[in-house]
Amino acid sequence: GDSVTQMEGPVTLSEEAFLTINCTYTATGYPSLFWYVQYPGEGLQLLLKATKADDKGSNKGFEATYRKETTSFHLEKGSVQVSDSAVYFCALTMGGGSNYKLTFGKGTLLTVNP
């Protein structure tokens, strides 16, 4: 079945460091891809998405590019802040039919130190 694999954490960075969180997927068709973020004590929030190959999603300084050839959707940010400390989830949906259920990776805990 469809699945998402993301790099295991935890990831600990200093403020202003460059961030990459790797995400690869396995799917029978062409999924839409998402990054969700869960800040401490809060619910899951959509961070960014891409719906077709070569699309780049971006939000709050984060970016991810849908790479069909490598089945990847790596999350990047050029300069992280303490407020970016959270758990990040990569996810996909196949859509089609009547169900757009999300399939998630296990999550990556990011801690940014001042």
Place this chain on the structure above:
Amino acid sequence: GAGVSQTPSNKVTEKGKYVELRCDPISGHTALYWYRQSLGQGPEFLIYFQGTGAADDSGLPNDRFFAVRPEGSVSTLKIQRTERGDSAVYLCASSPNQGDWQFFGPGTRLTVL
């Protein structure tokens, strides 16, 4: 406007008891999803409603789990004869239409002793 709300935020119960978890989606959202998140894992799909009907319940782990959405708004996830393995955070999400991105509630943390 209000987001997705879930009640209770925490529920502690004993093995074998019955529990109900409630989800209030964003007003006007027709699609509603339930997920379960175990410790250290990503959320896993349980059931999807489009309007009042369960369009896909393939993620429900067994027949102890059941969910309803009688008026196409509020949904209740019901778990009978709870087991310790049911302990998890139960998440609800809604979207305006199928295919739109999903807005998640804060979850209900269920602990079965």
